[in-house]
Amino acid sequence: MTLAFSSIRYILSGPSHPGNVGSAARAVKTMGFDDLWLVNPKNANMHQSDEAITLACGANDTLSSIQVADTLEHALAPITLSFALTARPRDLGPPPCDIRQAALQAREHLLNRPDRRVAVVLGCERSGLSNAEVAQCHYVCHIPANPLYSSLNLAQALQLAAWEMRYALIDPSERLPSTPTLQSDPGRQPAPQAAVVALLKHWEEALIAVSFLDPNHPKKLIPRMQYLFNRQHLTQDEVDMLRGVCTAMISSSRLR
Numbered sequence: 001m002t003l004a005f006s007s008i009r010y011i012l013s014g015p016s017h018p019g020n021v022g023s024a025a026r027a028v029k030t031m032g033f034d035d036l037w038l039v040n041p042k043n044a045n046m047h048q049s050d051e052a053i054t055l056a057c058g059a060n061d062t063l064s065s066i067q068v069a070d071t072l073e074h075a076l077a078p079i080t081l082s083f084a085l086t087a088r089p090r091d092l093g094p095p096p097c098d099i100r101q102a103a104l105q106a107r108e109h110l111l112n113r114p115d116r117r118v119a120v121v122l123g124c125e126r127s128g129l130s131n132a133e134v135a136q137c138h139y140v141c142h143i144p145a146n147p148l149y150s151s152l153n154l155a156q157a158l159q160l161a162a163w164e165m166r167y168a169l170i171d172p173s174e175r176l177p178s179t180p181t182l183q184s185d186p187g188r189q190p191a192p193q194a195a196v197v198a199l200l201k202h203w204e205e206a207l208i209a210v211s212f213l214d215p216n217h218p219k220k221l222i223p224r225m226q227y228l229f230n231r232q233h234l235t236q237d238e239v240d241m242l243r244g245v246c247t248a249m250i251s252s253s254r255l256r
Contacts, residue, residue, distance in 0.1 A: 012037070013123050047063050099144075102141045106168065143160055190233055190236075
């Protein structure tokens with residue numbers, strides 16, 4: 001984990017469902033984070049419950065490292081930039097931004113500054129963050145969901161926030177899936193020209209055998225087929241497959 005990833009804290013204030021805590025642990029671990037805090041949870045040991053462990057789906061290390069605080073002030077103590085994630089508009093409070101803008105601000109804030117810390121704060125499942133909790137953060141942050149139905153489960157909202165943070169922090173080259181190292185397969189290699197020429201001759205024989213090509217009046221069929229084969233950059237497997245088709249065509253013609 002890079003230093004920037006370890007500098008981002010996710011805080012759940014007042015969570016009441018162990019399953020959401022387990023799902024939250026899974027969400028942050030999936031995105032490469034591990035700093036997850038609970039503030040004044042309904043049960044101080046809810047992250048150790050069977051339901052939380054089940055829904056963590058293997059993120060047990062993140063689950064077991066959860067820190068529990070009595071107040072949001074305690075959880076935010078070392079934080080230098082914080083975002084209150086909420087769907088409710090506030091008449092009074094910190095300036096607003098969306099989650100993508102928050103992620104970009106977090107990246108700039110942490111760039112080459114190991115002494116800085118960022119936090120994303122989410123409220124309880126039922127009522128979200130209070131005005132007093134929002135007031136402790138630097139920004140009010142929202143997810144631009146469907147305005148007609150913007151309700152998100154706590155863990156879902158956290159997953160989206162963690163994904164945006166990850167996307168902002170990783171190098172652009174890491175945004176594409178890594179290709180596993182596979183043993184070289186000769187069949188997938190480009191076919192040599194000699195193999196393509198042999199295929200073309202075999203193809204001509206097959207077309208004659210099924211009476212598709214008149215050898216006395218071939219017109220431009222074979223040159224066109226040659227252009228087609230060359231344009232496709234056939235692999236050795238594809239050449240072998242097409243030659244198998246040719247063999248089957250010739251064999252079928254002999255049975256008629």
